[in-house]
Amino acid sequence: MRAMLGVAATLCIAAGVQAQDLPEFERLVLDTEFQGGYGVDFADIDGDGLTDVVAWATNPGQLAWFRNPDWDKYAVTSTMQGNISSAPLDIDGDGDTDLALAHDFSLGNSTGGGVIHWLENPGDPMVNEEWQAHYIDEIPTSHRIRWADVNGDGRQELVNLPIVGIGASAPLYDVGLQLKSYLVPQDLSVESWNGVVLDHGLELSHGMSSVDWDGDGREDLLTASFGGVHLFQLATNGQAVSKTQVGEGLQDPERPNIGSSEVDAGSFPGGGRFIATVEPWHGNRVVVYRGDEFPWNRIEIDDSLAGGHALITADLDNDDVDEIIVGGRSEPHQLAIYYYDDRAERWRREDLDTGVAVSGLAATDMDGDGDIDLAAIGSSTRNVVVYRNLGR
Numbered sequence: 001m002r003a004m005l006g007v008a009a010t011l012c013i014a015a016g017v018q019a020q021d022l023p024e025f026e027r028l029v030l031d032t033e034f035q036g037g038y039g040v041d042f043a044d045i046d047g048d049g050l051t052d053v054v055a056w057a058t059n060p061g062q063l064a065w066f067r068n069p070d071w072d073k074y075a076v077t078s079t080m081q082g083n084i085s086s087a088p089l090d091i092d093g094d095g096d097t098d099l100a101l102a103h104d105f106s107l108g109n110s111t112g113g114g115v116i117h118w119l120e121n122p123g124d125p126m127v128n129e130e131w132q133a134h135y136i137d138e139i140p141t142s143h144r145i146r147w148a149d150v151n152g153d154g155r156q157e158l159v160n161l162p163i164v165g166i167g168a169s170a171p172l173y174d175v176g177l178q179l180k181s182y183l184v185p186q187d188l189s190v191e192s193w194n195g196v197v198l199d200h201g202l203e204l205s206h207g208m209s210s211v212d213w214d215g216d217g218r219e220d221l222l223t224a225s226f227g228g229v230h231l232f233q234l235a236t237n238g239q240a241v242s243k244t245q246v247g248e249g250l251q252d253p254e255r256p257n258i259g260s261s262e263v264d265a266g267s268f269p270g271g272g273r274f275i276a277t278v279e280p281w282h283g284n285r286v287v288v289y290r291g292d293e294f295p296w297n298r299i300e301i302d303d304s305l306a307g308g309h310a311l312i313t314a315d316l317d318n319d320d321v322d323e324i325i326v327g328g329r330s331e332p333h334q335l336a337i338y339y340y341d342d343r344a345e346r347w348r349r350e351d352l353d354t355g356v357a358v359s360g361l362a363a364t365d366m367d368g369d370g371d372i373d374l375a376a377i378g379s380s381t382r383n384v385v386v387y388r389n390l391g392r
Contacts, residue, residue, distance in 0.1 A: 025387040039360035040377040043088035051366040056083040075129035096121040102142040114142035148210040152218035158182040173204040207262040224260035247289040250279040266313035266322030269342045276324045278308035301347040306330035310361040314372045327358020357381040
């Protein structure tokens with residue numbers, strides 16, 4: 001166990017204090033030396049009922065968790081390199097949270113790597129800091145993994161989105177990739193997991209999120225790629241896998257500066273839904289899509305990001321309307337919140353932090369007070385930061 005920055009390092013910042021719809025946040029720095037930081041998530045790792053923070057780094061490889069509320073840091077594994085995506089779930093049904101991990105990632109190697117393991121929570125994660133790894137599969141450039149009940153059976157499936165197709169190379173990346181889903185096997189001692197390829201037509205897909213789009217009990221998938229935003233639904237519209245272009249993305253003839261890079265869905269004032277994206281790949285624009293017929297209308301709400309690399313939506317002020325939280329990892333570093341001003345009928349921006357080169361974001365109510373909290377991880381700034389929502 002290594003004690004990290006805790007309450008003594010807490011700073012109070014006013015995020016949007018003057019804005020009509022935004023709460024204040026308390027800034028908690030969990031780590032200032034998390035080199036190569038790439039992703040962050042929330043999960044109860046030690047089973048005490050409190051939501052902890054999981055963070056991972058690509059190079060040098062690192063996967064660790066920070067215990068709520070003292071925020072001490074514990075390793076999960078020290079053997080995996082090129083860690084690019086992680087997703088928490090009680091995979092073996094023993095009551096504690098395990099982690100799926102995509103690693104051995106290199107965008108420059110589209111013919112190898114892309115390994116996925118699940119890491120078994122030892123039950124005493126504050127003592128055992130080398131969790132047992134179990135092989136799942138490997139697809140070169142596996143880049144985004146997440147759990148979603150895509151078939152509506154009440155159980156979570158693992159979805160794997162590589163960033164490019166096998167053999168693709170810069171700057172065109174003009175090879176279709178495999179979007180693949182895996183059922184958790186009943187016998188977890190199997191050598192690998194069986195998977196189903198849902199689609200093989202996307203080119204350079206950097207973002208993925210899930211939402212029950214039509215309320216049928218299945219979680220549908222949203223992807224952000226060179227082709228814009230696509231919605232994938234199982235057993236819909238008379239197809240095994242229905243694929244719909246929701247948004248066209250940035251229409252620029254020069255690859256790789258095209259399409260969409262990050263994606264999430266949110267609720268809009270008066271009902272309805274919007275899609276938010278960063279465009280183009282690692283781009284400078286924040287975009288909102290709305291409409292009645294697909295593809296939806298594209299509205300740029302900001303063009304001042306630097307290396308946009310993370311986007312999520314969440315209802316931060318409990319008004320049943322989602323805000324858009326976006327981070328950029330290039331200088332000038334930015335973490336911003338966009339809220340819809342229904343009186344002016346426009347999106348407005350409030351800056352939350354400039355001290356994190358945001359590579360990854362997560363949102364949840366980590367302290368059970370009914371308000372959504374945030375976590376961010378910085379790549380070049382090497383920090384892991386939690387933003388506790390203090391309400392309005």
